[in-house]
Amino acid sequence: MRMTDIPYVMAIERRVFPLAWTSGIYRRELAANPWSHYLVLRSTASDYPPLLAYGGVWRFDQAGHIATIATHPDYTGRKLGGYMLIHLLLKAYEIGCTEATLEVRASNTAAQALYVRYGFEIVGRRRRYYSNDHEDALIMTRPTLEPAPLLQELADIETELCQIWSQSAVNLSTSNAI
Numbered sequence: 001m002r003m004t005d006i007p008y009v010m011a012i013e014r015r016v017f018p019l020a021w022t023s024g025i026y027r028r029e030l031a032a033n034p035w036s037h038y039l040v041l042r043s044t045a046s047d048y049p050p051l052l053a054y055g056g057v058w059r060f061d062q063a064g065h066i067a068t069i070a071t072h073p074d075y076t077g078r079k080l081g082g083y084m085l086i087h088l089l090l091k092a093y094e095i096g097c098t099e100a101t102l103e104v105r106a107s108n109t110a111a112q113a114l115y116v117r118y119g120f121e122i123v124g125r126r127r128r129y130y131s132n133d134h135e136d137a138l139i140m141t142r143p144t145l146e147p148a149p150l151l152q153e154l155a156d157i158e159t160e161l162c163q164i165w166s167q168s169a170v171n172l173s174t175s176n177a178i
C-alpha cells in the first residue's frame, strides 16, 4: 500500500467497517509504524475499481497480528479475501512471525468463516471490545506459519482465482520473497 492508495482504501473502508479507520490512521501506519506491513490487490483493468482488496499485518514479537483485511464489497465471494489473507500470512512469516492472531467481531460470521478456512481457530473472547457498540471480539489464531503449507494454499487459490478472474484484471502489488 502506498500513500496514493489511501483514498481508494477509504472508499472501501467506509462501506464495509462499522468502525472505519480514518485516512490519518492509514497515513500514520504507512509513514511511522515500522512493525506494520500493508498490502493492496490492484486491478489493472479499467472496468474494475483501482483496488479490489487490502489488508495489513503487524509484528508483535513472534505473532503476526492481522490488523485489517477487506475485499471491495462489490467483489466479495470470489476468493480475493482468501488470496489477501494468504499473502498477509506469507508476509508475517517473511518478517519473522511463527503464528498469526487477530480479533473479529462476534457477529462477523463471514470473516470468521474466512479465517477458519485458512487455519485459524477461536481461542478467546474480548468482552465489549469495540468502542462504538461494545460488541465482543473473538480472538483467533493460526498456530503455525510454515511456508510449505502456505505456498501450497497460495498455489491452490491461484488456480481457483484463474478460473474466476482473467489474469489481466488483478495484480498483487507486493511480491513475497520466500
Ligand SMILES: CC(C)(COP(=O)(O)OP(=O)(O)OC[C@H]1O[C@@H](n2cnc3c(N)ncnc32)[C@H](O)[C@@H]1OP(=O)(O)O)[C@@H](O)C(=O)NCCC(=O)NCCS
Binding pocket: 016, 017, 068, 069, 070, 071, 072, 075, 076, 077, 078, 079, 080, 081, 082, 083, 103, 104, 105, 108, 109, 110, 111, 113, 114, 115, 117
Ligand atoms: C471477510 C471478507 C474479507 C471476505 O472476503 P471475500 O473476498 O468475500 O472472501 P473469499 O471469497 O476469498 O472467501 C474465502 C472463504 O471465506 C469464507 N467466506 C467468505 N465470505 C463468506 C460468507 N459471506 N459466508 C460464509 N463464508 C464466507 C468461505 O469459507 C470462503 O471459502 P470458499 O470460497 O472456499 O467457500 C469480506 O467479506 C469483507 O471485506 N468483509 C468486510 C470487512 C471485514 O469484515 N473484514 C474482517 C475484519 S476482522
